Amino acid sequence: MSYKVVHYINQFFANIGGEEMAHVAPELRDGFVGPGMALNTAWKGEAEIVKTIVCGDSYFAEHEADAKKQVLDWVKAEKPDMFIAGPAFNAGRYGYACATIANAVQEELGIPVLTGMYEENPGADLKNKVLIVATANSAAGMRKAAPTMAKLALKLMKGEKIGASAEEGYMPNGIRRNFFEKEVGAKRAVDMLVAKLSDKPYTTEYPMPSFDRVAPNKAIKDLSKATIALCTSGGIVPKGNPDHIESSSASHYGEYCIAGVDDLTAETYETAHGGYDPVYANADADRVLPVDVLREMEKEGKIGKLHDFFYTTVGNGTSVANAKGFAAEYAQKLLKAGVHAVIMTST
Amino acid sequence: MKLELGYIQIKDIQFSKECKVENGTLYVDPDAVKAYLYEDDDVKAWVKDFSFDIAKPGESVRITPVKDVIEPRVKVEGPGGVFPGVISKVETVGSGKTHVLRGMAVVTAGKIVGFQEGIIDMSGPGADYTPFSKLLNLVVVAEPAEGYQDHKHEYEHAVRIAGLRAATYIGELGREVTPDETAEFETYGIKEGMEKMPNLPRVAYVHMLQSQGLLHDTYVYGVDAKRSLTTILLPTETMDGAIISGNCVSACDKNTTYHHLNNPVVANLFAAHGKTLNYVCNIITNENVYLADKQRSSDWTAKLCRLLDLDGALVSQEGFGNPDTDLIMNCKKIELQGVKTVIITDEYAGQDGKSQSLADADPLADAVVTGGNANEVIVLPKMDKVIGTLDYVDVIAGGHAGSLRPDGTIEAELQVITGATNEMGFNRLSAR
Numbered sequence: 001m002s003y004k005v006v007h008y009i010n011q012f013f014a015n016i017g018g019e020e021m022a023h024v025a026p027e028l029r030d031g032f033v034g035p036g037m038a039l040n041t042a043w044k045g046e047a048e049i050v051k052t053i054v055c056g057d058s059y060f061a062e063h064e065a066d067a068k069k070q071v072l073d074w075v076k077a078e079k080p081d082m083f084i085a086g087p088a089f090n091a092g093r094y095g096y097a098c099a100t101i102a103n104a105v106q107e108e109l110g111i112p113v114l115t116g117m118y119e120e121n122p123g124a125d126l127k128n129k130v131l132i133v134a135t136a137n138s139a140a141g142m143r144k145a146a147p148t149m150a151k152l153a154l155k156l157m158k159g160e161k162i163g164a165s166a167e168e169g170y171m172p173n174g175i176r177r178n179f180f181e182k183e184v185g186a187k188r189a190v191d192m193l194v195a196k197l198s199d200k201p202y203t204t205e206y207p208m209p210s211f212d213r214v215a216p217n218k219a220i221k222d223l224s225k226a227t228i229a230l231c232t233s234g235g236i237v238p239k240g241n242p243d244h245i246e247s248s249s250a251s252h253y254g255e256y257c258i259a260g261v262d263d264l265t266a267e268t269y270e271t272a273h274g275g276y277d278p279v280y281a282n283a284d285a286d287r288v289l290p291v292d293v294l295r296e297m298e299k300e301g302k303i304g305k306l307h308d309f310f311y312t313t314v315g316n317g318t319s320v321a322n323a324k325g326f327a328a329e330y331a332q333k334l335l336k337a338g339v340h341a342v343i344m345t346s347t
Numbered sequence: 348m349k350l351e352l353g354y355i356q357i358k359d360i361q362f363s364k365e366c367k368v369e370n371g372t373l374y375v376d377p378d379a380v381k382a383y384l385y386e387d388d389d390v391k392a393w394v395k396d397f398s399f400d401i402a403k404p405g406e407s408v409r410i411t412p413v414k415d416v417i418e419p420r421v422k423v424e425g426p427g428g429v430f431p432g433v434i435s436k437v438e439t440v441g442s443g444k445t446h447v448l449r450g451m452a453v454v455t456a457g458k459i460v461g462f463q464e465g466i467i468d469m470s471g472p473g474a475d476y477t478p479f480s481k482l483l484n485l486v487v488v489a490e491p492a493e494g495y496q497d498h499k500h501e502y503e504h505a506v507r508i509a510g511l512r513a514a515t516y517i518g519e520l521g522r523e524v525t526p527d528e529t530a531e532f533e534t535y536g537i538k539e540g541m542e543k544m545p546n547l548p549r550v551a552y553v554h555m556l557q558s559q560g561l562l563h564d565t566y567v568y569g570v571d572a573k574r575s576l577t578t579i580l581l582p583t584e585t586m587d588g589a590i591i592s593g594n595c596v597s598a599c600d601k602n603t604t605y606h607h608l609n610n611p612v613v614a615n616l617f618a619a620h621g622k623t624l625n626y627v628c629n630i631i632t633n634e635n636v637y638l639a640d641k642q643r644s645s646d647w648t649a650k651l652c653r654l655l656d657l658d659g660a661l662v663s664q665e666g667f668g669n670p671d672t673d674l675i676m677n678c679k680k681i682e683l684q685g686v687k688t689v690i691i692t693d694e695y696a697g698q699d700g701k702s703q704s705l706a707d708a709d710p711l712a713d714a715v716v717t718g719g720n721a722n723e724v725i726v727l728p729k730m731d732k733v734i735g736t737l738d739y740v741d742v743i744a745g746g747h748a749g750s751l752r753p754d755g756t757i758e759a760e761l762q763v764i765t766g767a768t769n770e771m772g773f774n775r776l777s778a779r
Contacts, residue, residue: 166779176700176778178719178761180475185691185772186611189661189716193689194623196714197548197659205777206694206715208708244741244748248597249695249722249760251747274464274596274744275668276636277560279499316668317597317744317762319697319722347669 003047003157006075007036008085008101010094014054022093024056025063026070035142039084042150047157051078057093060101067097068104075105081157083109087116087145088123090137095123102130112156116149119171127171131156134171172207226340229307231330233315233323234281234288234347235273236264245314247274253313253326255333258306263292275316276347288345307339315346349533350583351444353423353526357451360401360483368520373451375485375517383516384487384509393505395492400734402454402469402484407731410467410486412739413765414455414595415510416479416603419448419518422587430588432569433508434515440587446521451483452605453517455510456735458491459503459562464743465598465765466727466757473727476767478774479605486734487513500561507593511604532617534581534628537655544625548658551627552582552612553648553677553688557594557601557665558633564593565602565665567631577632577647582613585629594665597744599721599767600693602665606766611773612663612691627655632677634670641673649680662690664770667721671706682711693718693768694778698760704778718768719776721745722760729755 011021013034032040032049040049053071060067075083083105085098095117102113103126116133117123124132133152135145148169155162164179165172181188188205195202220226237245243254261268269285271278286292294306311330315323334342356371363374377399384390384397402408422428425443428435454467467479474480489509495502535543556565558572565572567580567590580589590607613629620626632648635641652660660681664674671692678688694704694717704720740751745762752758761767768776 164779176696186615190615246747248744319702321702
């Protein structure tokens with residue numbers, strides 16, 4: 001019982017013709033066509049192309065909705081284990097069509113997909129949505145592209161975990177995966193520096209992200225009427241850490257009541273954070289979560305009220321996604337409770 | 348400054364009534380070592396007892412919680428002694444001859460004062476992630492004295508000194524042994540180097556030292572790196588233990604004293620020295636928690652890079668999160684002086700690999716080598732023997748409530764494994 005694959009290619013690779021035939025509407029054919037043979041051979045019977053869909057690049061570009069609908073209907077009827085498009089190399093409209101149709105199959109039919117193209121192909125813009133094997137910039141790269149795509153496709157069909165982009169040959173898609181290099185990092189670093197210093201090409205192992213900045217809200221006009229909440233990523237928790245917030249890479253946050261609490265002491269509170277010297281925070285947690293100072297301000301009328309609950313997590317090694325998620329959730333609770341402003345302490 | 352290292356290959360460790368190194372075997376009397384450790388007042392005051400054990404590659408043994416890993420060395424010729432300013436006197440080291448007991452390490456373990464860490468597995472999947480599974484380890488487990496909880500800084504100091512003393516005692520046993528292999532390392536003066544290598548790019552190693560407080564400190568000739576201004580160190584000084592670790596959180600990317608002694612950036616820059624580059628010197632700089640310190644340290648790092656007329660700088664970080672800011676400050680300021688950089692770091696991209704790996708970023712950091720994503724989850728099988736205690740597995744950085752499962756397996760992030768994502772580039776682990 002081998003896996004069933006549907007393969008999408010353009011008019012050129014189907015041998016219908018070049019640019020002059022780019023207008024042809026989608027056709028459904030049995031078995032493999034053109035480059036599909038290389039994929040089939042590589043699978044040695046474990047998987048096979050049951051149907052090939054051929055579509056003209058211009059047709060796809062000019063009648064995208066229709067082309068999509070037709071292809072999706074055919075794929076749906078076939079119920080394959082995998083959908084593969086291309087490889088498109090540097091052909092721009094073909095690459096766009098491959099990535100777009102692969103994305104549609106993935107999203108609307110939930111079938112695993114794979115495509116391949118040159119990194120500068122406009123279709124590569126979708127590399128964070130669709131798995132794309134990096135190929136050479138011309139069809140001369142088919143000898144390498146086909147086996148790489150076949151191997152990765154088989155892994156996906158078998159439900160195996162896929163390795164890092166550098167290992168498996170796909171374009172880095174924003175999901176970091178570990179793998180073992182041939183050489184130690186220090187050697188790779190020295191080689192990279194020598195290349196950079198002699199203006200030779202090199203590839204960074206981690207492309208820098210661009211961070212989104214948070215614009216602050218409007219300042220509070222009258223603090224004496226405001227309800228202020230204290231929050232922290234410094235890991236302050238009730239003594240004993242009852243909810244087991246992790247010392248690093250926190251999986252959750254805590255919500256604790258401080259109604260009637262004027263001061264945090266070594267007997268009642270501690271820190272769960274594993275990334276800073278805990279001695280002083282454990283001796284007096286007000287140093288990280290200044291409940292005592294806010295209470296004084298409350299008594300003096302400088303602020304309206306210190307909110308009854310504080311929200312806490314451990315920032316140490318905690319992923320940005322998790323941190324964002326916690327705050328999005330408890331921000332709603334703060335809003336519902338009528339809190340006007342938050343003091344967030346971090347370490 | 349020229350240093351010759353003489354490597355004595357250790358192939359076995361055995362407990363014995365004698366202490367000696369003979370035909371590649373280290374024979375050691377734990378009682379003799381213990382007595383030597385207790386000659387120190389702090390050790391006497393804060394350590395109730397020590398127990399000793401041996402862990403060999405391939406054994407079903409887990410060592411945890413690990414404080415430091417130290418390679419025994421001894422200075423046989425030239426000024427000073429190993430671990431200057433801490434064990435030996437402060438005389439400048441890095442020249443003459445030093446013997447190395449290669450293939451083994453002293454590992455200090457046992458209860459420590461904060462978020463205990465890490466784990467060394469001598470076999471199984473965990474062994475692939477730590478270089479220490481390939482060494483013969485003489486483990487020194489420390490038990491704290493009564494009342495240590497109120498004296499955590501003193502206790503940490505005592506265990507730190509104990510480990511270095513143990514390594515010194517063992518290293519001394521190699522003094523009269525003929526090395527199996529030798530290697531020479533030489534740093535030239537600025538003018539001499541330029542005359543000898545006129546056409547090679549001038550490169551320095553910017554070595555960032557963890558300096559954030561208890562369990563996050565590093566010492567240079569005994570000086571707390573928190574208190575040091577950015578300065579120059581000659582690469583061979585590190586080979587004699589000029590830099591020692593006072594730092595054990597977090598396990599995966601803290602530099603053990605073993606890493607400092609065997610700094611792979613130093614080794615690889617020396618390998619390229621005179622061939623593709625001129626390895627001028629090391630610049631050591633800290634990772635303090637105050638903003639003014641961060642600004643001062645990074646300003647001075649860039650200033651020294653410019654003064655030394657460098658073409659390039661290789662920057663290694665220690666730790667993550669807070670020091671990511673120091674890393675990017677250093678990188679940016681050095682680049683803006685016209686000196687090209689490559690930085691080595693590790694990543695905290697979340698267990699699913701989808702989060703931003705560093706807490707700070709800049710487009711100028713365009714040449715990065717990574718030691719891997721420390722958040723990736725691993726399941727470690729049960730080991731037949733534990734040296735130390737499993738009591739802290741759930742709370743160590745990288746663990747969580749339930750990490751230590753009832754069946755004895757451990758599900759945790761790579762972060763818990765000592766040396767797993769080292770940012771000196773010690774390992775082959777990487778990520779894309």
